[in-house]
Amino acid sequence: xxxxxxxxxxxxxxxxxxxxxxxxxxxxxxxxxxxxxxxxxxxxxxxxxxxxxxxxxxxxxxxxxxxxxxxxxxxxxxxxxxxxxxxxxxxxxxxxxxxxxxxxxxxxxxxxxxxxxxxxxxxxxxxxxxxxxxxxxxxxxxxxxxxxxxxxxxxxxxxxxxxxxxxxxxxxxxxxxxxxxxxxxxxxxxxxxxxxxxxxxxxxxxxxxxxxxxxxxxxxxxxxxxxxxxxxxxxxxxxxxxxxxxxxxxxxxxxxxxxxxxxxxxxxxxxxxxxxxxxxxxxxxxxxxxxxxxxxxxxxxxxxxxxxxxxxxxxxxxxxxxxxxxxxxxxxxxxxxxxxxxxxxxxxxx
Amino acid sequence: xxxxxxxxxxxxxxxxxxxxxxxxxxxxxxxxxxxxxxxxxxxxxxxxxxxxxxxxxxxxxxxxxxxxxxxxxxxxxxxxxxxxxxxxxxxxxxxxxxxxxxxxxxxxxxxxxxxxxxxxxxxxxxxxxxxxxxxxxxxxxxxxxxxxxxxxxxxxxxxxxxxxxxxxxxxxxxxxxxxxxxxxxxxxxxxxxxxxxxxxxxxxxxxxxxxxxxxxxxxxxxxxxxxxxxxxxxxxxxxxxxxxxxxxxxxxxxxxxxxxxxxxxxxxxxxxxxxxxxxxxxxxxxxxxxxxxxxxxxxxxxxxxxxxxxxxxxxxxxxxxxxxxxxxxxxxxxxxxxxxxxxxxxxxxx
Ligand SMILES: CC(C)[C@H](C(=O)O)[C@@H](O)C(=O)O
Ligand SMILES: CC(C)[C@H](C(=O)O)[C@@H](O)C(=O)O
Numbered sequence: 116x117x118x119x120x121x122x123x124x125x126x127x128x129x130x131x132x133x134x135x136x137x138x139x140x141x142x143x144x145x146x147x148x149x150x151x152x153x154x155x156x157x158x159x160x161x162x163x164x165x166x167x168x169x170x171x172x173x174x175x176x177x178x179x180x181x182x183x184x185x186x187x188x189x190x191x192x193x194x195x196x197x198x199x200x201x202x203x204x205x206x207x208x209x210x211x212x213x214x215x216x217x218x219x220x221x222x223x224x225x226x227x228x229x230x231x232x233x234x235x236x237x238x239x240x241x242x243x244x245x246x247x248x249x250x251x252x253x254x255x256x257x258x259x260x261x262x263x264x265x266x267x268x269x270x271x272x273x274x275x276x277x278x279x280x281x282x283x284x285x286x287x288x289x290x291x292x293x294x295x296x297x298x299x300x301x302x303x304x305x306x307x308x309x310x311x312x313x314x315x316x317x318x319x320x321x322x323x324x325x326x327x328x329x330x331x332x333x334x335x336x337x338x339x340x341x342x343x344x345x346x347x348x349x350x351x352x353x354x355x356x357x358x359x360x361x362x363x364x365x366x367x368x369x370x371x372x373x374x375x376x377x378x379x380x381x382x383x384x385x386x387x388x389x390x391x392x393x394x395x396x397x398x399x400x401x402x403x404x405x406x407x408x409x410x411x412x413x414x415x416x417x418x419x420x421x422x423x424x425x426x427x428x429x430x431x432x433x434x435x436x437x438x439x440x441x442x443x444x445x446x447x448x449x450x451x452x453x454x455x456x457x458x459x460x461x462x463x464x465x
Numbered sequence: 466x467x468x469x470x471x472x473x474x475x476x477x478x479x480x481x482x483x484x485x486x487x488x489x490x491x492x493x494x495x496x497x498x499x500x501x502x503x504x505x506x507x508x509x510x511x512x513x514x515x516x517x518x519x520x521x522x523x524x525x526x527x528x529x530x531x532x533x534x535x536x537x538x539x540x541x542x543x544x545x546x547x548x549x550x551x552x553x554x555x556x557x558x559x560x561x562x563x564x565x566x567x568x569x570x571x572x573x574x575x576x577x578x579x580x581x582x583x584x585x586x587x588x589x590x591x592x593x594x595x596x597x598x599x600x601x602x603x604x605x606x607x608x609x610x611x612x613x614x615x616x617x618x619x620x621x622x623x624x625x626x627x628x629x630x631x632x633x634x635x636x637x638x639x640x641x642x643x644x645x646x647x648x649x650x651x652x653x654x655x656x657x658x659x660x661x662x663x664x665x666x667x668x669x670x671x672x673x674x675x676x677x678x679x680x681x682x683x684x685x686x687x688x689x690x691x692x693x694x695x696x697x698x699x700x701x702x703x704x705x706x707x708x709x710x711x712x713x714x715x716x717x718x719x720x721x722x723x724x725x726x727x728x729x730x731x732x733x734x735x736x737x738x739x740x741x742x743x744x745x746x747x748x749x750x751x752x753x754x755x756x757x758x759x760x761x762x763x764x765x766x767x768x769x770x771x772x773x774x775x776x777x778x779x780x781x782x783x784x785x786x787x788x789x790x791x792x793x794x795x796x797x798x799x800x801x802x803x804x805x806x807x808x809x810x811x812x813x814x815x
Contacts, residue, residue, distance in 0.1 A: 192658070198657050198658045198661070198664075198665070199657065199658050199659070199661040199664075199665075202658040202659060203658075203659070203661070207659070229586075230583070231582055231583055231586070231587045231696045231697050232581055232582060232583060232696070233580070233581055233582060233583045233584075234583075236579075236581070237581045254623075254625070254659070254660060255659055257661075258622075259624075259625070259660075259662045259663070260662055261662040261665075261666065264666075265669070266629070267629055267630065267633075268628075268629065268630070269628065269629035269666055270626070270627070270628050270629075271627045271628075271662040271663040271665075271666045272608075272624055272625060272626055272627070272662060272663070273604075273624070273625040273627075273660045273662055273663050274609075274622055274623070274624050274625075275604070275609070275622060275623040275624075275625070276620070276622055277620070277621045277622070277623075278618075278619065278620050278621075279616070279617055279618065279619035279620075280617065280618070283617075306710070306713075307548050307549065308542070308548045308549050308552040308553075309549070309552060309553070309557070309604070309605055309710075309713075310604060310609075310623045311548070311549040311553070312609045312610055312611040312621040312622060312623055313609070313621040313622070313623050314548075314549075315548070315549075315611075315621075316611065316614075316619055316621045319615070338713075338714055339713050339714050339716075339717040340717065342714060342715075342717040342718035342721060343717050343718070343720070343721040343725070343726065345718075346581045346582070346696060346718065346721045346722060347581050347721055347725070360656070360659075363656075363659075363688075363689050364688055364689050364692060364714060365692075366689075367689040367690065367692040367693050368692035368693070368695075368696065368718070370693070371692060371693040371696045371697055372696060375693070375697070376693065
C-alpha cells in the first residue's frame with residue numbers, strides 16, 4: 116500500500132488445488148505489464164502445510180503479511196482437510212484480521228464470452244455491474260454454537276452479527292463507486308421482511324448515506340427477488356451492495372451469468388490502506404482438475420488488474436483488462452492450457 | 466386433512482395485491498376438476514384488515530384455520546404496511562403455528578415455456594427437480610435483536626436456529642420423495658465450510674438418514690456453487706433439501722430458470738396431517754399489477770393440484786397438471802388476462 120512508482124512488495128499465496136497454477140500465470144502477466152520492480156514473497160499456506168505441521172495461519176505469518184503492499188491469493192480449500200478449517204482459520208482469518216471489509220466483485224459479460232443465459236432476450240444491453248460484498252460481518256463471524264452434538268436433541272445456531280459501523284463503511288464505499296460509474300445506481304440486496312433487525316439497519320443506512328450522494332439513485336431488492344432479476348434482467352444492476360452471505364451467493368450467480376467463475380475476479384479490500392488488500396479469483400481450489408493445466412487463469416489475471424488499480428497503477432490495470440478482453444473475444448472454441456492462456460495474454464502486453 | 470371422498474373443507478385466504486385474483490382462478494379450476502363438494506370459508510387477512518383493525522392473525526382465526534382440511538393462499542404483503550409485519554405475524558405465523566415444516570417447491574420446465582437460460586446448451590435433458598425447503602427453523606425464527614438502534618453504534622443480530630429434530634424430519638421427507646422419483650437422487654445445499662455448526666449437523670443428518678434409503682444417491686453442494694449449477698447445469702438436480710433461507714433463495718432462482726414465478730407452485734406441508742397444509746404460489750402480491758387482470762394464475766392453479774395431491778386426490782391433481790401443460794404448450798406469445806387463463810384451463814377440465 117506504500118507501493119512507490121518503482122517497487123511493489125507483493126505477498127503471494129498460491130494455496131491449494133489449482134491455486135498455484137493460476138497464480139503463476141497472474142504473475143507472468145504482472146511482470147509483462149508492470150513498469151515497477153515487483154518483489155515477491157511466497158507463503159506456503161493451505162492444505163499441505165496443515166497436514167505437515169497442523170498450522171493454518173501462524174501469527175508470525177499474519178504479521179509478515181501485514182508488511183506487504185498487497186497479497187495475491189490463488190485458492191484455499193482441500194477435501195483432505197475437514198471442512199471449515201482452512202476456510203475459517205486461514206482465508207476468513209486473513210480477511211477479518213486485515214479488515215478487508217470491501218469484498219469487491221465485478222460482473223461483466225465480455226464480448227465473445229458465452230453466457231448460459233439467452234442474452235439476446237434477457238440482456239440485450241449487456242451485463243456490467245459490480246458487487247460490493249461486506250467482508251467482515253454477517254453470518255461469517257463464527258458466532259453461534261452447538262449443543263448435544265450427535266444426539267437426537269442436537270441444536271445448532273449461527274449468529275449473523277451486523278453493525279451500523281460495518282454496514283455504513285461499505286455502503287459509503289459502494290455509493291462512491293456508483294457515483295464514479297456512468298449509470299450511478301446502487302441496489303441494496305437483503306431480506307428485510309424476514310431478517311428485520313439487520314435488514315432494517317441496512318436499509319436505513321442506505322437511505323442516510325444516500326443523502327450524501329444526491330446524484331446516485333438507489334433501490335432495494337429482496338435477495339430472493341434478486342435471483343430472478345439476475346437471470347431475467349441482469350442489465351438492471353449497476354452497483355450492488357449487500358452483506359457477507361448474500362454477497363457470497365449473489366456473486367457466484369453473477370459470475371455464472373457472465374461466463375463462469377473462470378473469469379470472475381475479486382478484491383478483498385481495506386480502503387483505508389492501513390493493511391494490505393488481497394486479490395483472488397472467485398473460484399475455489401477445484402481439486403478435481405488441479406495439476407492438469409486445465410484451469411482458466413483469466414480470473415486471476417483480472418484480479419491482478421484489480422490489484423494494480425488498488426495500488427494506483429490504473430493505466431497498467433486498464434492494459435490488462437484490454438488484453439484479456441481481446442483474448443476473450445478471439446477465444447472461440449479453442450482449448451488451451453492454463454499456461455497457454457497466461458502466456459498469450461502476457462505476450463500481448465510485453 | 467380428514468377430507469373424505471365427497472367433501473373438502475377449504476380455507477381460502479386471498480390476501481394482498483394479486484392474491485385474490487389468482488385465487489379466484491385456482492378455485493374455478495378446482496371446481497371444474499374436483500368430484501368432491503368443496504366447502505370454502507374465506508378469511509379476510511392481509512393489508513386491508515391490518516389497516517382497518519390493526520389485526521394480522523387473531524388467535525381465534527388461527528384456531529378456525531386449524532379446523533379445515535387445507536388452506537389456499539394467494540399472497541401476503543403490501544408496501545403500505547411496514548416491512549415484516551404481515552410476513553412475520555401472518556404468513557410466517559401460519560407456517561410456524563401449523564408446523565409446515567416441509568415447504569415443497571417443484572421446479573419443472575414445461576414444454577413450450579421459455580426459460581431465460583440458453584436451454585439447448587445448458588439443459589438439453591430438461592429441468593425437473595423439486596426443492597424441499599425446511600419451513601420452521603433457520604434464520605426465519607425471529608431470533609436476534611438490535612441494540613442502540615438509529616445510533617452510530619447500532620448492533621443487529623439474526624440468529625439461525627437449527628435442530629436435529631427439525632432437519633431430520635425434512636431430510637427424511639426429501640429422501641422419501643427422491644425414492645419415489647425416477648432418478649432417486651438427493652442434493653443437500655448448505656454452506657458448511659462457513660456455517661459450520663448448522664452445516665455439519667445438516668450434513669451428518671443426510672449421511673445418517675441416507676442409510677435408510679440405500680437406493681437413493683446423495684450429494685452435497687455449497688449454496689454459492691448451487692447458484693452456478695442452477696444456471697449452467699440445472700438438469701443435475703432431482704430432489705434438493707435445504708434450510709429455510711437457502712431454500713427461499715434457491716427456489717426463486719429455480720422458478721426463474723423454469724419460466725418465471727408466474728408458474729411456480731408451492732405447498733407448506735405438515736406431512737403428519739395433524740394440521741391443515743397451505744398451498745400458495747411462490748410469487749408475492751405484486752402490488753404494481755394488482756387489480757389489472759395481468760397476473761398469471763398458473764402458479765396458483767398448480768398449487769391447487771398440489772393441494773389435491775396432498776389430500777390423496779392424485780388423479781385430479783394429475784388432470785390439472787396435464788391441463789396446465791397443454792395450455793402452456795399452446796400459449797405462444799398470446800397475451801391473456803388472469804381470468805382468460807383460468808377459464809381456459811378450467812374449460813378443458815369441465
Ligand atoms: C471458501 C469460502 C469460505 C469463500 C466465502 O464463502 O467467502 C468463497 O466461497 C468466496 O466466495 O470467496
Ligand atoms: C414473503 C416472504 C416472507 C416469503 C419467505 O421468505 O418465505 C416468500 O419469499 C416465500 O418464499 O414464500
